[in-house]
Amino acid sequence: MAAHNLFPVALSSPHKNIAPLPVPDSKPAAGEALAVFWTEFQQHNEHGLYKIYHELYDNLYHYGISVVLDQQMVKEAINDVFVELWKKREQLIVPDHIPNYIFICFKRRLSKLLGKEHKRSAKYAGQLFQEPEEQSYEAVLIGMEADTQLRHKMEKVLAQLTARQKEFIRLRFYENMSMEEISLKTSASVRTIYNTLHTAMVQLRRILSFFSLTLLWYLVK
Amino acid sequence: MNLQAFMAEDFMLNESFVRYCLQSNDEDVAFWNDWIARNPHKRPETEKAREWVLRLGVRLNASEKQEEFSKLRAMIETDRVQGKRRKSYLPYVAAAAMFAGAVVGAWLWKKQPRTEHSAAMAYTTYHADSARKQVILADGSTVILNCNSTLKVPASFNQQERHLILQGEALYDVQKDDKRPFTVTAGQATVQVLGTVFKVRAYLFENNVQVSLLSGKVNVAADNAATALLPGQMVKTSRGGLIAGTFDAARESDWRSGRLLFKDASLQEIANLLEYWYGVKVHVAPRNYQAIHFNGQFMNKSLSEVIASITYITNLKINISGNELFINQ
Known part of the structure; x- marks a missing residue:
């Protein structure tokens, strides 16, 4: 669904499941602002990170919900991603496309959490973890x-x-x-x-x- | 459009109302908060509409989001405290002594200066973003760093010489020490100091560097000009040269004491003062504004607090975006 909104740039994902992550269209300079925030948090200013968080929260939440239908898991995964970014701030480079970069981190995190769940449930026992399917x-x-x-x-x-x-x-x-x-x-x-x-x-x-x-x-x- | 006759479905189809629900536009949020407060009998309908907008949009509401954000902040604060402990074991040498000297203001609990380890150029970088910062240097000199400003202190500071690099604006109160000259480089200008209080302003959004001397004596050098300043004098760079000027001593002394004063200020004066005080580029949207006479006094207040007061009183709309400020009506 919603493939019309796929980013035309940079993502070049091999997975069909990478969902559209529309940058809020009301803010044309969002990309540049995000890059500024990114540099801020890399310079140990957590407020930069917080600004990115607020900017992208709805989009991440949307995608997460459409994949796992579990509010709690989605909220946890989003926070995990940002804590991880903060911890690794010194090793990170400035990605070409910040929303896409964070989105991919988020997707991996969700996969990990889903994998844990699946291991627990007998239904999926013995089955390799599969790419999350997006729900309608x-x-x-x-x-x-x-x-x-x-x-x-x-x-x-x-x-x-x-x-x-x-x-x-x-x-x-x-x-x-x-x-x-x-x-x-x-x-x-x-x-x-x-x-x-x-x-x-x-x-x-x-x-x-x-x-x-x-x-x-x-x-x- | 008769809002009084609106039912939930009408609110849901109003684009401004949806922006209020999503909190994506401050004007809409302000408008609907105000409207609902004045029309409490419509609240059941607006609440119903808001719930449906969020449900159909598959979104968290503001308080749920706030709760998640608090969790994130708590985790990052914890990490900060642990990170600080880990770092204190590192052999800091000169920077450590300087750092210890600088750990004075409460702000340092929040912001940690950063030391870059490279063989020739090791700096401790101090950055003030939304609030100004006081830095006490190894020689006992103090620097008040204005908002949106960065000060780099080389690890070799106070060994043979005292040299600082500035971007933005800062006021220096320098301890006298004839053996170790005190210099500040900002953009194209270098200031040499001899026991003195002076201010350097070098924001990237302004294309010149200004040096104001409050007391003592400084030498200022640009690419192809040099001059000595006397107290009360100011110079600014221009195409590699220097132009003499004056500064407002009263305003400067207010700045030092942290007192921001608006006295019957017009729109343009508000813009100028905010730009001067907080080191942000201020844009005023061209429009026919009603005359504004704004009075107010702020002691050591952050830009956001000052803006909140101004917008509340004058009905101006002020948006911050990075280091820029946009004023609308």
Whole structure:
């Protein structure tokens, strides 16, 4: 999924699974700023590292979740990567493309954590560790709900939405594209996108209030 | 657009509202925080919308993110403390003595100067980023290093001579010692000192070096000019030569005491003063601004604290990006 957003540069990954890591498009100078932060933390100023962390957190989290569907593991892996960068700050060079570099570190870290899990579970015993598969957006949305009941509801409401509605939702909220950008990409008019999304949101909201009601019902009980 | 009639789905489809949820734009965050505070009856709808924006975007909310960040910070702080212990066993020779002398201010708990080990040129580098730093040198001289400035002290400092390399701005209070001349190199200029208080300003975003003498005597040399300064005088470099000027003694003495004073300051004066004080390049977006009269006094405050006050009072928008500052309205 989402292969359209792949970086055209530098990554040259042999793995089909390297996910797109969109640099926040609202900041055109993000690359240069990151390089400045990188030098800062290499000069023992941890604030440089923190700035990179805030800059990339959402993107890393997205990719992580789509691979492991486990919030806890993803959060842990992101922090591990940054602690590791800090410890090795003196040996590091300035990478050509900082987001990609960190992204690859993150991917390795996830693989390692996943490997540990797999060793523990009998299901995977005797099986070599495989490249993590990325889940579809729908699977992520459903899988993210911890509560079984809510997961079913989510499944249900997504099943009610049309493919077009789901595509627009993914582009608008997950990929964080503006309505204009979606319009350019899908050649639907902004008006159509707006209306389609609006109908979808109303449907979602009905389910949400239903969620709250069931929750209340549980509490009262 | 009647925000009062908005339901959750309408908020979700408002791009500014989504930027508020993602906290990707300060203006939007400020606007919606303010709007929701003034319209508490809409809070259930905005909360619902925010929850859905984050859920559909598969994102952590601000407090979850903050929690993760605190964990990271704790781990890095721990590593710092351990790293410091490990390093103290290294044979530091001259740098160690100097370092010990410099471990005075509380800032040193946070920032560790770095010694580069190369045969001929070993330096201890002091860097002040968002807050100014005081460095006490091996000979007892003190240096106040302004924000965004770097001072390099060679390992051989105070042996035969006292030589420093500066980028940015610093005020020097030099101990008199006729046997060991005290010199500062900054960009194209070199200052030779004879027991004295003086200031050198050499930021990369300004294309000249300024030397101001508060008391005592200094010789200043550029590529093809040299001059001696008397107290109260200032020179700046220009195309390899030197141009004489004056400086504002009151402002300089405020700077020394850490007092930043805005007195009925206009937009341009605010910009100038911030640029002068914090060593950042300030850009003012061209626009028709309402007249601003800003008054305020700050004692040893960081740039971000000062900006917070200014933006709160004047409604200006100020963004920091690296060593640059952008003012908008």
